[in-house]
Amino acid sequence: MALTRRQRARTVRGLQYGVLVVVLVVLALVADWETISDRLLNPQIAAEQFPEIIQVALVNTVIYTALGFSFALVLGLLLALMKLSSVAPYRWLANLYIEFFRGVPALLVFIAFGFGLPLAFGVRFGIYMTVMISLGLVGAAYIAETLRAGIQAVPKGQMEAARSLGMSSGRAMISIVIPQAFRIILPPLTNELIALTKDSSLIYLLGLATSEYELTKFGRTAMSDTANLTPLVLAGLCYLIITIPLGFLVRRLESRSAKAR
Amino acid sequence: MTAVTSAISELTPAPVEGEPLVEIRGLRKSFGTHEVLKGIDLVVHPGEVVCIIGPSGSGKSTLLRCVNLLEQPTAGTIRIGAMEVTDPDVDIDLVRRHVGMVFQQFNLFPHLSVLRNCTIAQDKVLGRKGADAERIARSTLARVNLDDKLDAFPAQLSGGQQQRVAIARALSMDPDLMLFDEPTSALDPELVGDVLTVMRRLADEGMTMLVVTHEMAFAREVAHRVVFMDDGMIVEQGPPEQVISAPTEERTREFLRRVLDPTHVEPGESEPY
Ligand SMILES: Nc1ncnc2c1ncn2[C@@H]1O[C@H](COP(=O)(O)OP(=O)(O)OP(=O)(O)O)[C@@H](O)[C@H]1O
Ligand SMILES: [Mg+2]
Numbered sequence: 001m002a003l004t005r006r007q008r009a010r011t012v013r014g015l016q017y018g019v020l021v022v023v024l025v026v027l028a029l030v031a032d033w034e035t036i037s038d039r040l041l042n043p044q045i046a047a048e049q050f051p052e053i054i055q056v057a058l059v060n061t062v063i064y065t066a067l068g069f070s071f072a073l074v075l076g077l078l079l080a081l082m083k084l085s086s087v088a089p090y091r092w093l094a095n096l097y098i099e100f101f102r103g104v105p106a107l108l109v110f111i112a113f114g115f116g117l118p119l120a121f122g123v124r125f126g127i128y129m130t131v132m133i134s135l136g137l138v139g140a141a142y143i144a145e146t147l148r149a150g151i152q153a154v155p156k157g158q159m160e161a162a163r164s165l166g167m168s169s170g171r172a173m174i175s176i177v178i179p180q181a182f183r184i185i186l187p188p189l190t191n192e193l194i195a196l197t198k199d200s201s202l203i204y205l206l207g208l209a210t211s212e213y214e215l216t217k218f219g220r221t222a223m224s225d226t227a228n229l230t231p232l233v234l235a236g237l238c239y240l241i242i243t244i245p246l247g248f249l250v251r252r253l254e255s256r257s258a259k260a261r
Numbered sequence: 262m263t264a265v266t267s268a269i270s271e272l273t274p275a276p277v278e279g280e281p282l283v284e285i286r287g288l289r290k291s292f293g294t295h296e297v298l299k300g301i302d303l304v305v306h307p308g309e310v311v312c313i314i315g316p317s318g319s320g321k322s323t324l325l326r327c328v329n330l331l332e333q334p335t336a337g338t339i340r341i342g343a344m345e346v347t348d349p350d351v352d353i354d355l356v357r358r359h360v361g362m363v364f365q366q367f368n369l370f371p372h373l374s375v376l377r378n379c380t381i382a383q384d385k386v387l388g389r390k391g392a393d394a395e396r397i398a399r400s401t402l403a404r405v406n407l408d409d410k411l412d413a414f415p416a417q418l419s420g421g422q423q424q425r426v427a428i429a430r431a432l433s434m435d436p437d438l439m440l441f442d443e444p445t446s447a448l449d450p451e452l453v454g455d456v457l458t459v460m461r462r463l464a465d466e467g468m469t470m471l472v473v474t475h476e477m478a479f480a481r482e483v484a485h486r487v488v489f490m491d492d493g494m495i496v497e498q499g500p501p502e503q504v505i506s507a508p509t510e511e512r513t514r515e516f517l518r519r520v521l522d523p524t525h526v527e528p529g530e531s532e533p534y
Contacts, residue, residue, distance in 0.1 A: 160331055161368035161427075165382035165434060166358035175385055179372050 038228075045230040049222060053231070056211060057218035058238050064200040064214055067128060068135025069193055075136060076143030077178075083148045094144065101141035106199050110134045114206040127212050131203050139196050146188045150181035187253045194243050194250075215239060282307045282438060282469050283328070288337035290323055297323045299493035301337070305438070308467045312480035312501075315490035316516055321473040324490070325440045328471065329360045342437060358386060361431030365443040367423040369415040375402065375426050376411040379433045387434070394433075401429040405459045421452030425459055432463075439463070441472040477521060481505050489513045 162172035219235030
């Protein structure tokens with residue numbers, strides 16, 4: 001049976017649609033839709049989660065992320081400048097740091113700061129401090145690399161023009177190069193913010209007071225209380241409220257900088 | 262316009278009396294094993310306009326960049342006014358404060374407005390703040406005919422306008438000496454004139470200028486002295502009437518033949534039919 005290329009493509013596509021239809025039909029017949037929707041998105045349980053899920057959990061997620069991101073930004077900038085330093089040991093230290101924190105799971109860092117340091121040294125950080133340090137240390141490793149690339153992407157003539165006007169290299173870096181580097185790296189930096197938003201969920205394993213709950217911890221606790229998945233689904237949707245607009249922003253920024261070329 | 266300014270600069274004698282503003286002695290510069298400047302001696306007097314011409318790769322940019330220490334000279338001395346530029350203990354930023362530089366690629370700060378481009382160094386380097394810096398920036402922008410573009414960003418300007426902002430930016434620091442490295446080479450032909458007009462006016466106002474250029478008409482009209490460089494050395498220098506119109510060195514003649522007559526075909530390169 002000799003089929004032309006186009007006929008064969010059409011047959012394959014038809015087959016794929018067929019499989020899809022069969023699966024959907026079987027699911028519709030076999031699944032107990034009433035139970036599923038009751039356990040997954042129960043309107044009554046969903047209503048009970050408000051307003052705490054927004055006023056406490058979502059707000060805390062944003063606060064934790066903002067703290068971690070700020071710290072990561074400062075430390076990341078320092079590491080990026082160390083990587084570009086003419087003093088070799090600074091470069092080694094920065095590389096060591098970056099390799100280490102990109103290589104270990106973020107969860108491990110959270111455990112170290114949440115449980116490890118209090119146990120081993122008796123130092124105890126507040127929850128905000130713990131989140132800021134743990135999230136910041138991990139984020140800084142990624143941000144440092146992005147920033148370094150951004151700084152190097154600023155044309156050499158910018159530094160030369162600034163120096164020609166009598167600026168010191170530090171001043172030229174701060175006033176001329178770094179602001180331009182930030183524009184270049186705004187899209188990857190926003191991606192990093194998205195990643196940190198999700199990573200902020202890792203503090204759920206530390207002991208938190210109810211008022212300190214963030215989305216994951218909130219969803220997990222309410223899930224146990226209600227024996228229903230609805231709170232967790234809602235928590236997931238709340239993450240999307242943050243991450244989808246940010247992702248949209250990244251694509252806008254990327255297309256804008258693509259046009260500027 | 263051209264005829265008038267040309268007449269002015271012909272009437273203005275080259276200011277040669279007194280102490281030179283710039284004194285370069287035995288300047289050498291190597292990149293690795295590649296020696297780019299092979300012993301340059303050059304003096305520039307206050308108010309003098311010196312044009313440097315020469316083939317690509319002859320070291321013109323490197324010479325200019327040594328003067329404000331964007332390149333570190335390998336040997337020799339450079340003095341600007343009372344500053345020993347090549348002294349290892351010299352305050353590089355202080356030297357550069359007195360020397361303005363204009364680049365082929367403009368190098369405006371793209372994230373800052375035209376006005377801010379002209380105030381940021383006043384602010385951060387001279388500590389000249391707010392209204393004072395702004396007043397000076399406005400007046401230098403007026404000197405380059407761009408006082409109507411204060412709030413524009415570099416990307417919104419034509420190349421010629423950008424280059425004039427770059428000139429204003431350098432002038433805002435009240436330099437004693439201006440360095441121009443092929444300021445019109447990156448411009449569309451129709452935009453070259455505006456930039457040269459501004460430079461001509463600057464020369465007439467008595468600014469000391471060291472200009473690398475391929476604009477022979479400009480050099481002929483505006484320069485007090487033309488320096489021809491080849492292969493890291495100064496081959497010939499003198500008033501434009503001499504160096505451009507009646508060069509004594511064969512290498513200069515050869516170069517000018519190529520520059521002034523782009524259709525000129527080298528003897529060995531002519532087609533066999
Ligand atoms: N940073 C550098 N590292 C290595 N070599 C360099 C560097 N800068 C310049 N050179 C070399 O020095 C030589 C002179 O360069 P320079 O830019 O001074 O020439 P130029 O006369 O300005 O030429 P053009 O007319 O093309 O601008 C060239 O061979 C160039 O390759
Ligand atoms: Mg050059």
